[in-house]
Amino acid sequence: MPQLLRLQNFGVSRDGFGAGEGQSLEHPFGHANPADLVGWCFATASWVNRTDPGGSRGLDDYFTRDFTNNIGAEIMGRNKFGPQRGPWPDDDWRGWWGDEPPFHTPVFVLTHYPREPMQVGETTFYFIDAAPDEALEQAKAAAGDKDVRLGGGVATVREFVEAGLIDTLHIAVAPVELGRGERLWTGPTELDDRYHHDVVPSSSGVTHHLYWRD
Amino acid sequence: MPQLLRLQNFGVSRDGFGAGEGQSLEHPFGHANPADLVGWCFATASWVNRTDPGGSRGLDDYFTRDFTNNIGAEIMGRNKFGPQRGPWPDDDWRGWWGDEPPFHTPVFVLTHYPREPMQVGETTFYFIDAAPDEALEQAKAAAGDKDVRLGGGVATVREFVEAGLIDTLHIAVAPVELGRGERLWTGPTELDDRYHHDVVPSSSGVTHHLYWRD
Numbered sequence: 001m002p003q004l005l006r007l008q009n010f011g012v013s014r015d016g017f018g019a020g021e022g023q024s025l026e027h028p029f030g031h032a033n034p035a036d037l038v039g040w041c042f043a044t045a046s047w048v049n050r051t052d053p054g055g056s057r058g059l060d061d062y063f064t065r066d067f068t069n070n071i072g073a074e075i076m077g078r079n080k081f082g083p084q085r086g087p088w089p090d091d092d093w094r095g096w097w098g099d100e101p102p103f104h105t106p107v108f109v110l111t112h113y114p115r116e117p118m119q120v121g122e123t124t125f126y127f128i129d130a131a132p133d134e135a136l137e138q139a140k141a142a143a144g145d146k147d148v149r150l151g152g153g154v155a156t157v158r159e160f161v162e163a164g165l166i167d168t169l170h171i172a173v174a175p176v177e178l179g180r181g182e183r184l185w186t187g188p189t190e191l192d193d194r195y196h197h198d199v200v201p202s203s204s205g206v207t208h209h210l211y212w213r214d
Numbered sequence: 215m216p217q218l219l220r221l222q223n224f225g226v227s228r229d230g231f232g233a234g235e236g237q238s239l240e241h242p243f244g245h246a247n248p249a250d251l252v253g254w255c256f257a258t259a260s261w262v263n264r265t266d267p268g269g270s271r272g273l274d275d276y277f278t279r280d281f282t283n284n285i286g287a288e289i290m291g292r293n294k295f296g297p298q299r300g301p302w303p304d305d306d307w308r309g310w311w312g313d314e315p316p317f318h319t320p321v322f323v324l325t326h327y328p329r330e331p332m333q334v335g336e337t338t339f340y341f342i343d344a345a346p347d348e349a350l351e352q353a354k355a356a357a358g359d360k361d362v363r364l365g366g367g368v369a370t371v372r373e374f375v376e377a378g379l380i381d382t383l384h385i386a387v388a389p390v391e392l393g394r395g396e397r398l399w400t401g402p403t404e405l406d407d408r409y410h411h412d413v414v415p416s417s418s419g420v421t422h423h424l425y426w427r428d
Contacts, residue, residue: 002267045426053216057382057426058412062276069283168271198272203412212259212271 003140004147004167006071007157009063011038011206012171012185013178018154020181025083028096036176040204048102059202063170067102072143074103075135077156078111081125087113094120106142108135110156132163154182161191169195169211217354218361218381220285221371223277225252225420226385226399227392232368234395239297242310250390254418262316273416277384281316286357288317289349291370292325295339301327308334320356322349324370346377368396375405383409383425 012018013032020030029037041047045055046065055061078084081095095101100121107125115127128135139148150160160166173188188209191197195211202208226232227246234244243251255261259269260279269275292298295309309315314335323341332339342349353362364374374380387402402423405411409425416422 054428056410058410058424059414059422061426062280065283066276066279069279196270196272198417200273200414200416202414208273210272212275214268 001145002167003143003145005075005136005150005160005165006147007150007152007160007166007169007171008067009038009041010152010157010169010171010184011041012173013037013176014173015177015179016183016185016187017178017181018152018157018184020178023079023083023182028083030181032176032178032181037174037178038172040172040174040202040206043204056204059200059208060204060206063172063208067149068104070146071105071149072146073105073139074107074149074151075139075156075160076107076109076151077153078109079155080151080153081109088115094118095125097123106139107151108139108142110135132160132165136160136165154184157184164194167213169209171209171211172206173209175205215359216381217357217359219289219350219364219374219379220361221364221366221374221380221383221385222281223252223255224366224371224383224385224398225255226387227251227390228387229391229393230397230399230401231392231395232366232371232398234392237293237297237396242297244395246390246392246395251388251392252386254386254388254416254420257418270418273414273422274418274420277386277422281363282318284360285319285363286360287319287353288321288363288365289353289370289374290321290323290365291367292323293369294365294367295323302329308332309339311337320353321365322353322356324349346374346379350374350379368398371398378408381427383423385423385425386420387423389419 020032022030040060041064043056044061044064045057046061047055048067101123104122107123109125109127111127112129114129118125150157150166191211195213198210200208200210234246236244254274255278257270258275258278259271260275261269262281315337317337321337321339323339325341326343328343329341364371364380405425409427412424414422414424
């Protein structure tokens with residue numbers, strides 16, 4: 001089986017924003033309410049941060065339970081690790097993801113400020129200054145024979161799309177308008193020149209857009 | 215996490231038949247053409263019997279790649295193992311599933327004619343004369359902490375639905391009429407008194423029906 005680079009469960013607003021304006025430590029999505037943007041995830045039985053036994057097991061759950069399926073590594077932009085910009089502050093802050101991050105694999109954090117790897121729970125974060133194709137090569141090697149997940153955020157996704165490196169994309173368009181922030185695209189047909197495209201409305205109100213290539 | 219009993223990728227015709235009339239060794243689906251009924255599976259990248267690297271990775275592929283996801287055992291009716299009826303013939307026939315069956319777990323075959331377990335490749339078939347709830351208890355024990363797949367066929371699915379034992383169902387309605395054969399239901403709303411229900415049309419022409427309960 002070929003090793004894929006997969007974007008999964010990436011939420012955008014109807015007007016194409018993956019995060020609002022003014023991201024900060026307290027507000028990872030800026031002025032956007034996370035529940036508006038990615039609340040469909042939280043409602044599913046297989047949501048990776050679920051702590052109680054409830055949740056739906058319909059269409060949306062197929063997407064959240066595929067999060068870890070055959071994934072051996074993740075690549076994320078620095079802004080998905082934390083809100084700092086520029087040189088790393090000399091503190092012991094260990095990222096957005098708590099004591100047991102949901103990745104459980106090597107995670108490659110793209111940054112112009114490399115630093116020593118950091119192990120948090122079962123996840124090790126590697127901070128690398130690398131072009132998309134070099135980062136993908138490292139992540140594939142770390143993933144064994146499994147696939148690599150592209151975690152985001154918006155700027156990182158755009159960079160990897162432009163470089164033609166992503167094999168499959170799952171983007172969930174939420175029924176909310178943000179007006180400003182980090183813009184992924186002008187609309188879901190923007191990738192149709194490069195990918196097959198399934199449009200799948202869900203009873204939760206989001207529309208799942210699935211892209212793949214031959 | 216609770217251990218679930220899951221029906222997955224079960225194909226029926228628009229008029230509710232899971233197999234045609236006249237099932238035999240050469241024609242496991244009777245007068246029905248398997249490609250009409252379950253051809254949507256064959257077209258996906260993750261179809262369990264795929265031998266070449268092609269295939270689609272859109273909506274339908276989420277269903278085929280969930281086939282083995284967190285599954286630790288299967289229960290199937292005798293008619294899914296082979297076409298024989300009554301006492302087993304004294305031969306060395308080893309079922310429909312070839313030298314390397316796609317299950318790779320213990321499989322419990324329901325029959326009124328128990329016989330010794332049979333290992334084929336990485337799959338061991340256990341032939342048990344048991345009521346649905348007893349069979350499920352054995353399969354759950356064999357599955358460790360994973361879920362159990364209900365494999366079919368139609369009569370077995372109906373029996374387990376009647377007994378209230380199935381937690382989630384995925385039934386794919388194909389755009390074909392069979393007129394006669396093994397009938398699963400009068401229509402997709404038949405289970406709505408007992409389950410939540412998502413209706414998901416696919417670009418392949420099938421409509422996926424997903425059922426779950428609280």
